[in-house]
Amino acid sequence: MGRHAARPAEQDIATMLAAAAVLFREVSRAQADLDGYVHDARDAGASWQAVGEALGLTAAVARERFGPAVGSLTAGSVLQPAPVLQR
Incomplete structure (x- = not known):
């Protein structure tokens, strides 16, 4: 079923959306489990x-996907001002 498939009937759309909602919940639970295992x-x-x-990823991709968000602060981190360049 791609973007170019024939337009389904309204009942088919409702069925597809219901199936998508179930799958979304299952994927969300699996994602939470995966995050937990990687964190552990x-x-x-x-x-x-x-x-x-x-996971079949590079270290950089794994770190980007599962590591802390860029710019996030941890309890011990301190913001440092950017250095000022002299002319």
Whole structure:
């Protein structure tokens, strides 16, 4: 079923949307489980390289997907002002 398939009847649309909603909930639960397992593995000492290899990703992609968001702060982090360039 692609974008170019014949337009389905309204009942078919409702059925597809209901199936999509069920799948979305299942994927969301699986995603939460995956995040938890990766977080636990990292807490236990797994490297991003090991996480990436286990999931078929590069270390950089694993870190980007499962690591802290860019710009997020942790309890011990401190914002530092950007250096001022002298002319």
